[in-house]
Amino acid sequence: MADVHDGRLVIGTRRYSSWSLRGWLAVRLAGLNVVDQVVPLRGGGQTFELREISPNGLVPYLEHKEARIWESLAICEYCAEISPALWPENRLARAWARSISAQMHGGFPALRQALPMNLGRRMRPRADGLSEDVQADIAALLDVWERTLDAFSGQGPYLFGPEMGIADAMFAPIATRFYSYGVELTDATQAYSNAVRAHPLMKEWARLAEAEPQAWQLERYESLS
Ligand SMILES: N[C@@H](CCC(=O)N[C@@H](CS)C(=O)NCC(=O)O)C(=O)O
Known part of the structure; x- marks a missing residue:
């Protein structure tokens, strides 16, 4: 066939x-x-x-x-x-979207290292707290979200309007991490984070993750404080 x-x-x-x-x-x-x-x-x-x-x-x-x-x-x-349409149509918005997507791709190393994605972890902060580097990364990232939402989101709920685009895809795992590790957000960033996690594709990914064999789970992530 x-x-x-x-x-x-x-x-x-x-x-x-x-x-x-x-x-x-x-x-x-x-x-x-x-x-x-x-x-x-x-x-x-x-x-x-x-x-x-x-x-x-x-x-x-x-x-x-x-x-x-x-x-x-x-x-x-x-x-x-x-x-x-995965990038915003407006040239200025598109330039911003490309920049923050590249910033995500190359940046926030302390956050990524300390708060690895684990979809099985729910609202459980790191028991040993967050280092200054991690806190600085979180603050910088929230600043990116706030400024983008202010300037380009309009009625939202995504960074550049009503549809999820590439910039949202690049930040989507951060929304899951903030939830997993119970990171405190502002009202606007919390609403954005919730919207990302509620997207049907995010739900589908989470369902498929849930169905993965337990044998695939890694001690290094599951035993994190
Ligand atoms: N810069 C790469 C990073 C890709 C990456 O680090 N992928 C991880 C999984 S999230 C990987 O393949 N790890 C291989 C391994 O853990 O053996 C990209 O943007 O695609």
């Missing part, structure tokens, strides 16, 4: 793989007809089989109609070529 798909999106364990979530959201928002292939992660770059699959040895990795794309932000850009 002929292959009915246009390619595949390789992702990691949904419970933990924040970069996979970003790529998957972009692919689904753009409506690409690809199959998901999940590779359970070992964590800490130990998932050696990924080196046989993707050029950077990491997920997400997309193959679509003979194109090979790796790095989450490059996948997002590829999806936006197919579905341009």
Whole structure:
């Protein structure tokens, strides 16, 4: 039987793989007809089989109609070529959206390190508190959200209006982390974070994560204080 798909999106364990979530959201928002292939992660770059699959040895990795794309932000850009509405139409808003998406891709390392995505964790702050670096990253990130919501969101609920776009996809795992670790937000950032987590695709991802085998769970994340 002929292959009915246009390619595949390789992702990691949904419970933990924040970069996979970003790529998957972009692919689904753009409506690409690809199959998901999940590779359970070992964590800490130990998932050696990924080196046989993707050029950077990491997920997400997309193959679509003979194109090979790796790095989450490059996948997002590829999806936006197919579905341009994933970036705001207005030039100034689009410039801002691209900038904050790149800022997310390359930044906030202390936050990402201290509060790894774990969809099984619910409103449980780190018992050992948050270092100054982490607090500074959280403040900077909330500042990005506040300023974007103020300038570009209009009636919202997403960063650039009524539809989820690439910038929201890039920040989506942060919304789950703030929930998981019970990070206190302002009214506006809390409303935005809730809207992201309530998006149907986020619900679908969470359902699929919930259904993953328990054997895929990693002690290093589950035992975090
Ligand atoms: N800069 C990359 C980061 C991708 C990344 O670090 N992916 C993690 C999973 S979230 C991974 O593949 N880890 C492999 C491993 O843990 O063995 C991107 O934006 O796609």
